[in-house]
Amino acid sequence: MSDQPSHPQSFWLADLGPLEARPALESDETVDVAIIGAGYTGLWTAYYLSVHSPETKVAILESQVAGFGASGRNGGWCSPNHEGMQGWLGGPKHDRAIALQHAMFDAIDEIGRVAGAEAIDCDYVKSGLLQVATSDAERARAQPILAQLHAHGFKEDDYRWLDTAACDEHVRIASARGGMHSPHGATVQPAKLARGLARAVEGRGVTVYENSAARSVAAGEVTTDRGRLRARVVLRCTEGYTPLLPGLKRKILPMHPVMVATAPLPDAAWAEIGAADRILFGDLHRNLTWAQRTADGRIAIGKGGSYFYGSKVREDFAPDSPMFAPAEQVLRDLFPSLGDIEITHRWGGPIGIARDMTPFVRFDASSGMGAAGGYVGSGVTTSNLAGRTLADLILGRDTERLTYPWVQHRSPAWEPEPLRWLGARTVWGMAVAADRAEERGRAGGLSGAIFRSVSGH
Numbered sequence: 001m002s003d004q005p006s007h008p009q010s011f012w013l014a015d016l017g018p019l020e021a022r023p024a025l026e027s028d029e030t031v032d033v034a035i036i037g038a039g040y041t042g043l044w045t046a047y048y049l050s051v052h053s054p055e056t057k058v059a060i061l062e063s064q065v066a067g068f069g070a071s072g073r074n075g076g077w078c079s080p081n082h083e084g085m086q087g088w089l090g091g092p093k094h095d096r097a098i099a100l101q102h103a104m105f106d107a108i109d110e111i112g113r114v115a116g117a118e119a120i121d122c123d124y125v126k127s128g129l130l131q132v133a134t135s136d137a138e139r140a141r142a143q144p145i146l147a148q149l150h151a152h153g154f155k156e157d158d159y160r161w162l163d164t165a166a167c168d169e170h171v172r173i174a175s176a177r178g179g180m181h182s183p184h185g186a187t188v189q190p191a192k193l194a195r196g197l198a199r200a201v202e203g204r205g206v207t208v209y210e211n212s213a214a215r216s217v218a219a220g221e222v223t224t225d226r227g228r229l230r231a232r233v234v235l236r237c238t239e240g241y242t243p244l245l246p247g248l249k250r251k252i253l254p255m256h257p258v259m260v261a262t263a264p265l266p267d268a269a270w271a272e273i274g275a276a277d278r279i280l281f282g283d284l285h286r287n288l289t290w291a292q293r294t295a296d297g298r299i300a301i302g303k304g305g306s307y308f309y310g311s312k313v314r315e316d317f318a319p320d321s322p323m324f325a326p327a328e329q330v331l332r333d334l335f336p337s338l339g340d341i342e343i344t345h346r347w348g349g350p351i352g353i354a355r356d357m358t359p360f361v362r363f364d365a366s367s368g369m370g371a372a373g374g375y376v377g378s379g380v381t382t383s384n385l386a387g388r389t390l391a392d393l394i395l396g397r398d399t400e401r402l403t404y405p406w407v408q409h410r411s412p413a414w415e416p417e418p419l420r421w422l423g424a425r426t427v428w429g430m431a432v433a434a435d436r437a438e439e440r441g442r443a444g445g446l447s448g449a450i451f452r453s454v455s456g457h
């Protein structure tokens with residue numbers, strides 16, 4: 001059936017071959033800033049600390065290897081989406097939210113700039129983003145969203161509607177009925193970005209300890225099995241893994257989106273599909289589809305995900321798990337000509353969702369404790385901005401970034417179980433039901449309205 005390895009590695013990590021772990025923390029050490037988690041958030045924060053204050057001593061503790069988490073497993077959609085945006089537009093924080101959105105556009109370029117400057121070969125292409133409507137109802141729902149973006153001052157050059165023929169010039173999706181296009185988007189090989197960033201920060205004097213799980217976290221000190229890291233600043237950059245840390249079970253809800261990758265497609269298939277510009281593509285479903293043409297000519301595509309009772313974080317996704325069915329089905333729906341193309345990799349991983357679905361960057365100068373995350377599955381670009389903002393907060397740099405509405409944002413705690421499980425299942429079920437209604441030619445109706453009122457989408 002597939003040549004997927006029996007471990008839950010993403011195509012991206014598998015593509016890098018075996019990784020040699022860096023040394024673990026083996027004794028007690030003292031640094032200025034201790035960062036827990038070597039995903040994008042921790043790595044970008046370390047990067048900008050090292051850029052703006054090379055004398056600051058920074059160490060990262062990673063429980064596995066750099067890029068093991070969502071940063072080594074995502075769809076490589078370096079997109080302009082900031083998941084807090086809907087809650088701020090039109091409200092008292094409107095102007096700062098608009099500024100934040102422009103900073104997101106810039107962050108896509110910043111990632112490309114740093115990748116170039118640090119010789120991080122991560123297949124970065126500033127390719128833009130195309131999300132097609134696959135039903136008339138979906139197209140109808142998208143129009144007011146686009147009109148609202150334009151009413152908020154974004155230009156056709158930021159977001160525009162393309163008719164089906166214009167969509168086809170980028171990527172030919174069987175059921176497309178036009179789509180929302182933005183030039184603000186880049187495709188990356190996510191694991192190469194994470195691993196390259198780890199190398200870049202090391203080159204700038206940051207110490208990355210791997211196989212060094214933080215067991216307890218307090219102001220001024222992080223404890224691992226074999227050593228303690230003392231630091232005046234301690235940052236939690238653990239996103240979907242946050243509930244595993246003591247006392248944080250209700251802080252972040254770990255959802256597990258899943259992806260599959262095909263075998264490399266023959267040239268004839270690509271001649272039919274297109275995507276020669278490597279544009280990020282997907283649909284406008286509430287239960288979103290996200291995909292890219294990989295540098296070696298596969299389709300990597302994601303759809304669906306699960307929450308597991310008790311905020312369990314799972315890594316063990318059997319290749320025949322029904323969790324992968326939606327992603328495999330949508331691949332066939334979008335590109336029927338591919339027939340039963342071989343799927344070579346199937347994987348998933350945890351993302352972090354705060355109770356109000358709003359990402360955050362927080363730092364308390366008095367305790368020295370900080371954190372960032374809750375990106376709701378849009379963390380590739382957002383984590384770059386989060387890292388820059390955390391570095392600003394720690395170094396006392398007075399930048400415009402500190403005025404954005406997600407800075408020092410505090411979300412309420414999630415409900416205890418079983419309410420958390422029931423709530424997550426219900427909201428997710430509403431999203432899927434509203435999408436199905438639209439596919440059958442009806443508007444999303446009550447399920448769509450409930451999902452929108454909870455999620456802002």
Ligand SMILES: Cc1cc2nc3c(=O)[nH]c(=O)nc-3n(C[C@H](O)[C@H](O)[C@H](O)COP(=O)(O)OP(=O)(O)OC[C@H]3O[C@@H](n4cnc5c(N)ncnc54)[C@H](O)[C@@H]3O)c2cc1C
Nearest residue numbers: 037039040041063069070071074075077214349378379380
């Ligand atoms: C399948 C999938 C597809 C996605 N697709 C996209 C996409 O296309 N575009 C997009 O923008 N976003 C996407 N995302 C989300 C995006 O990948 C994340 O938002 C982003 O990578 C979060 O980065 P992070 O550094 O905050 O967290 P992570 O990358 O999860 O890093 C956290 C790190 O902390 C480590 N850790 C955990 N506990 C401890 C501990 N106790 N001690 C030490 N270390 C610890 C973990 O091992 C991990 O390496 C996707 C996510 C998944 C799972």
